[in-house]
Amino acid sequence: MVRTAFINEKGGTGKTTLAVHTAAWIAENLGKKVLLVDMDPQGQVGKTLGFPARDERHPASTLLQDKEARPGDLAEPTAIDNLDVIRSDKTLASVAEKIARRKDAHRILDEKFQRYRKHDVVIFDSPPSLGILTQNILWASQNVVLPVACTYLALDGCAELIQTIDQVQEESGRKTPAVCAIVPTFRRRTRLANEILERLDEYFPDWLTDSIGFYVAVDEAQSHGKTIWQYRKRSTAAQVFNDVCAQIAARMGVK
Numbered sequence: 001m002v003r004t005a006f007i008n009e010k011g012g013t014g015k016t017t018l019a020v021h022t023a024a025w026i027a028e029n030l031g032k033k034v035l036l037v038d039m040d041p042q043g044q045v046g047k048t049l050g051f052p053a054r055d056e057r058h059p060a061s062t063l064l065q066d067k068e069a070r071p072g073d074l075a076e077p078t079a080i081d082n083l084d085v086i087r088s089d090k091t092l093a094s095v096a097e098k099i100a101r102r103k104d105a106h107r108i109l110d111e112k113f114q115r116y117r118k119h120d121v122v123i124f125d126s127p128p129s130l131g132i133l134t135q136n137i138l139w140a141s142q143n144v145v146l147p148v149a150c151t152y153l154a155l156d157g158c159a160e161l162i163q164t165i166d167q168v169q170e171e172s173g174r175k176t177p178a179v180c181a182i183v184p185t186f187r188r189r190t191r192l193a194n195e196i197l198e199r200l201d202e203y204f205p206d207w208l209t210d211s212i213g214f215y216v217a218v219d220e221a222q223s224h225g226k227t228i229w230q231y232r233k234r235s236t237a238a239q240v241f242n243d244v245c246a247q248i249a250a251r252m253g254v255k
């Protein structure tokens with residue numbers, strides 16, 4: 001079983017969009033059973049997959065808070081074959097505050113997923129911070145995908161995130177989590193964007209994937225609760241997301 005985190009402490013770099021599309025791509029194209037776990041109190045995974053915004057069950061909060069709760073009991077099917085989801089909502093923020101006082105606070109997810117076998121692939125979407133929720137995700141993951149927006153500060157952010165990941169490896173005494181892909185997002189056709197991509201390629205040649213541009217159709221698809229492939233199968237965006245998600249799946253070691 002492969003567990004992969006999509007993280008960046010910076011907000012709005014395309015984490016959720018990419019996590020949802022990678023999960024859907026693996027489910028649809030490789031026929032693996034995929035569980036997408038939303039660990040962000042913004043709860044946007046559910047919204048982008050067309051679920052109603054309100055949920056009285058608070059699945060992600062329950063997973064963290066309830067000792068007996070197992071991931072398989074909280075997973076719900078989506079409109080996509082082989083793709084299940086554990087949704088989150090804003091109650092997760094207060095749960096995170098509460099558990100942060102526990103000594104083992106950063107290892108709760110890790111313990112829940114160590115012996116979990118009901119899905120072949122687990123993908124975690126994370127909030128834009130390096131707090132206790134992201135720590136839990138990192139401890140529970142073997143792989144990390146970093147979506148980085150093509151801006152001047154991206155390089156800085158990347159280096160810091162890699163340090164954070166190294167720190168978790170050191171503390172856990174394991175070789176995981178390990179970066180498997182850096183995905184440049186919101187790429188514009190400007191000289192600065194080209195320079196940023198060149199730098200990323202220079203510093204992180206083994207991890208860099210193709211870049212993703214800004215496509216209005218992606219935003220539109222999400223407003224309809226659909227993936228880009230369900231919404232505009234023949235668009236440029238659909239082709240680019242297909243190629244990049246295939247690259248990410250390969251880096252995750254999913255065949």
Ligand SMILES: Nc1ncnc2c1ncn2[C@@H]1O[C@H](COP(=O)(O)OP(=O)(O)OP(=O)(O)O)[C@@H](O)[C@H]1O
Nearest residue numbers: 010011012013014015016017128213214215218219
């Ligand atoms: N390639 C793209 N083209 C156009 N719009 C996009 C693209 N990728 C994401 N978006 C839009 O940009 C916004 C931010 O993307 P997303 O929510 O995936 O980022 P995020 O990193 O998860 O944000 P947060 O840090 O708040 O969780 C969303 O409104 C999404 O619809």
Ligand SMILES: [Mg+2]
Nearest residue numbers: 015016040044
């Ligand atoms: Mg997000």
